[in-house]
Amino acid sequence: xxxxxxxxxxxxxxxxxxxxxxxxxxxxxxxxxxxxxxxxxxxxxxxxxxxxxxxxxxxxxxxxxxxxxxxxxxxxxxxxxxxxxxxxxxxxxxxxxxxxxxxxxxxxxxxxxxxxxxxxxxxxxxxxxxxxxxxxxxxxxxxxxxxxxxxxxxxxxxxxxxxxxxxxxxxxxxxxxxxxxxxxxxxxxxxxxxxxxxxxxxxxxxxxxxxxxxxxxxxxxxxxxxxxxxxxxxxxxxxxxxxxxxxxxxxxxxxxxxxxxxxxxxxxxxxxxxxxxxxxxxxxxxxxxxxxxxxxxxxxxxxxxxxxxxxxxxxxxxxxxxxxxxxxxxxxxxxxxxxxxxxxxxxxxxxxxxxxxxxxxxxxxxxxxxxxxxxxxxx
Amino acid sequence: xxxxxxxxxxxxxxxxxxxxxxxxxxxxxxxxxxxxxxxxxxxxxxxxxxxxxxxxxxxxxxxxxxxxxxxxxxxxxxxxxxxxxxxxxxxxxxxxxxxxxxxxxxxxxxxxxxxxxxxxxxxxxxxxxxxxxxxxxxxxxxxxxxxxxxxxxxxxxxxxxxxxxxxxxxxxxxxxxxxxxxxxxxxxxxxxxxxxxxxxxxxxxxxxxxxxxxxxxxxxxxxxxxxxxxxxxxxxxxxxxxxxxxxxxxxxxxxxxxxxxxxxxxxxxxxxxxxxxxxxxxxxxxxxxxxxxxxxxxxxxxxxxxxxxxxxxxxxxxxxxxxxxxxxxxxxxxxxxxxxxxxxxxxxxxxxxxxxxxxxxxxxxxxxxxxxxxxxxxx
Numbered sequence: 001x002x003x004x005x006x007x008x009x010x011x012x013x014x015x016x017x018x019x020x021x022x023x024x025x026x027x028x029x030x031x032x033x034x035x036x037x038x039x040x041x042x043x044x045x046x047x048x049x050x051x052x053x054x055x056x057x058x059x060x061x062x063x064x065x066x067x068x069x070x071x072x073x074x075x076x077x078x079x080x081x082x083x084x085x086x087x088x089x090x091x092x093x094x095x096x097x098x099x100x101x102x103x104x105x106x107x108x109x110x111x112x113x114x115x116x117x118x119x120x121x122x123x124x125x126x127x128x129x130x131x132x133x134x135x136x137x138x139x140x141x142x143x144x145x146x147x148x149x150x151x152x153x154x155x156x157x158x159x160x161x162x163x164x165x166x167x168x169x170x171x172x173x174x175x176x177x178x179x180x181x182x183x184x185x186x187x188x189x190x191x192x193x194x195x196x197x198x199x200x201x202x203x204x205x206x207x208x209x210x211x212x213x214x215x216x217x218x219x220x221x222x223x224x225x226x227x228x229x230x231x232x233x234x235x236x237x238x239x240x241x242x243x244x245x246x247x248x249x250x251x252x253x254x255x256x257x258x259x260x261x262x263x264x265x266x267x268x269x270x271x272x273x274x275x276x277x278x279x280x281x282x283x284x285x286x287x288x289x290x291x292x293x294x295x296x297x298x299x300x301x302x303x304x305x306x307x308x309x310x311x312x313x314x315x316x317x318x319x320x321x322x323x324x325x326x327x328x329x330x331x332x333x334x335x336x337x338x339x340x341x342x343x344x345x346x347x348x349x350x351x352x353x354x355x356x357x358x359x360x361x362x363x364x365x366x367x368x369x370x371x372x373x374x375x376x377x378x379x
Numbered sequence: 380x381x382x383x384x385x386x387x388x389x390x391x392x393x394x395x396x397x398x399x400x401x402x403x404x405x406x407x408x409x410x411x412x413x414x415x416x417x418x419x420x421x422x423x424x425x426x427x428x429x430x431x432x433x434x435x436x437x438x439x440x441x442x443x444x445x446x447x448x449x450x451x452x453x454x455x456x457x458x459x460x461x462x463x464x465x466x467x468x469x470x471x472x473x474x475x476x477x478x479x480x481x482x483x484x485x486x487x488x489x490x491x492x493x494x495x496x497x498x499x500x501x502x503x504x505x506x507x508x509x510x511x512x513x514x515x516x517x518x519x520x521x522x523x524x525x526x527x528x529x530x531x532x533x534x535x536x537x538x539x540x541x542x543x544x545x546x547x548x549x550x551x552x553x554x555x556x557x558x559x560x561x562x563x564x565x566x567x568x569x570x571x572x573x574x575x576x577x578x579x580x581x582x583x584x585x586x587x588x589x590x591x592x593x594x595x596x597x598x599x600x601x602x603x604x605x606x607x608x609x610x611x612x613x614x615x616x617x618x619x620x621x622x623x624x625x626x627x628x629x630x631x632x633x634x635x636x637x638x639x640x641x642x643x644x645x646x647x648x649x650x651x652x653x654x655x656x657x658x659x660x661x662x663x664x665x666x667x668x669x670x671x672x673x674x675x676x677x678x679x680x681x682x683x684x685x686x687x688x689x690x691x692x693x694x695x696x697x698x699x700x701x702x703x704x705x706x707x708x709x710x711x712x713x714x715x716x717x718x719x720x721x722x723x724x725x726x727x728x729x730x731x732x733x734x735x736x737x738x739x740x741x742x743x744x745x746x747x748x749x750x751x752x753x754x755x756x757x758x
Contacts, residue, residue: 035523036549041730051525075556080589082615083553086638094641094672144414146430170415174462177454210459211623212591236461238617244590259465262473293473351420
């Protein structure tokens, strides 16, 4: 790095290449991701010295792969989240020999990216838990889609009575004819507030979806009804829309859902852990290992690390392991992830083995109780 | 399909599975993509009959893979593009054994999705070419980023004088400090208009980037300056934002760029050809075979087919092969793609072999001339 050009950030790619070609491949990647033309055709010193990405290091990564770290000029991002993604993985997303593995923001980007407004502590404050012994938060999902607002509201009341902390819409519950956003959110928030009268406090997180006009209208409804959180799928709504619209106008913690984010050739800990955090999520849902999805244990722990590790002034956020979890796994999940976690059990609360006395209420209450005991045990 | 439930659409997934497990895997996929819970736990007839996705067919696809076609209830999309993507590939994007290969919209979705406002014919009309013998359109990119508005404007004037039809910003030219959107667009559009006075007509397509507020402001600048097209990266700005904001407010043809689109396991012809078309793109850029990217010939021809084939009332759009193309390939590209195509040559016009008399102007003019002759030859 040159003294006259202090603001650069690093990104590391796992590149599949022959050892004799990796130097040229790395240099081509640096050009592809910055100026998209041959260096020989650049006539301006400013572009060559201050704009082009540079190859900072090339390290063997085993089995015909290399870890190539590029140094990017921060100014090429325009300090905007969408253009940052473009610089990191715009064109080379189309090149199957390249995976994005790591991104190390410089100070200027860290200042410019919004980060979480509430973060881990914000969830506890919103739930009135900041004075209590730290325990994991509990979360569940209203499902299936296709139910009426009243049916969903009854389910929400049941979960709230059981003591679940955060009750979210299934991410497939959008703005369909059978449960339009406005009447649904009103009915569910009313039901949760009714349960709160019995001493339980719960946050409802409705799913936001659609383009900017719809989102703005949905955020208005959410504010008017006094909902305590929102759920958003950053890869569906678009990262710039998360940053500039949802985070700015929600006024409550944001739960990020990984729909459409998978199977990207971006390391899950980077995308779901670090980037979603930098883009404004206050909690990040990910498919936990040994569930319906394929992430392994190390990947899941890395996501949680990226969500909570020190990162300049950026507050930590809650990792939310999910995807086929059940109450039987609560103790193990707390051992894995600690108490600064939100445990999400969805379908299993609706579809557990039915025994005498069993019910959604009983199963949800058992989940809540298990977390309280497990959280206390590890405290 | 049942008579009482006419509106369903189909989607086909390539699934890697053991033959003994494919039935269960297909059924699990249908649930994952619709209600995300076990069917046994569904208590409402409406959900079971009218909301859950069904397995329509399972066909062997060779080498331990199967093509699983699901039938989705159209109402689950809420007739909104982002939620359609969620239904098609939200959760299963996280499952590496699944690729989305095809999507067959029903009549209701075809009506609801915006489609291109201008399409293939719209580009010819805007360029005053509708009466002329059909020839491919020519396109180039202003690059590299890092240049000032005035430097970019001089380059644009050169391209316009050479007779290039569509002059776009490099997709990495966003809203950086060295060439802010408003002064850049004003300078470049003025330069192109100056060249037009000499009898050439050209369209400038500036890159739109950022969240909804920035986009709306950029669209206002573009309208005020009278630019003839816009460039947008749907996977960076978010599909709902393309549909609801860019397409509604641009008022000029939209050129879609595939940045960040290569990282999902969706077949390129479906994503870049069919879906971008349905979401409002009037032309779709893709990395042509034997360039800097890895798509093969069949994939590229399939993208062009999806862009131009009959699809209800939806107008065809222009395929735009790109990514390391050169004038030497013009004849071959016209043979491959025909005359209803926009040929994009970027860096090669700036970095061709420098011989006496060679210049950007000469190289651009040679490209234009080659297309005119090649287009005439195949006509």
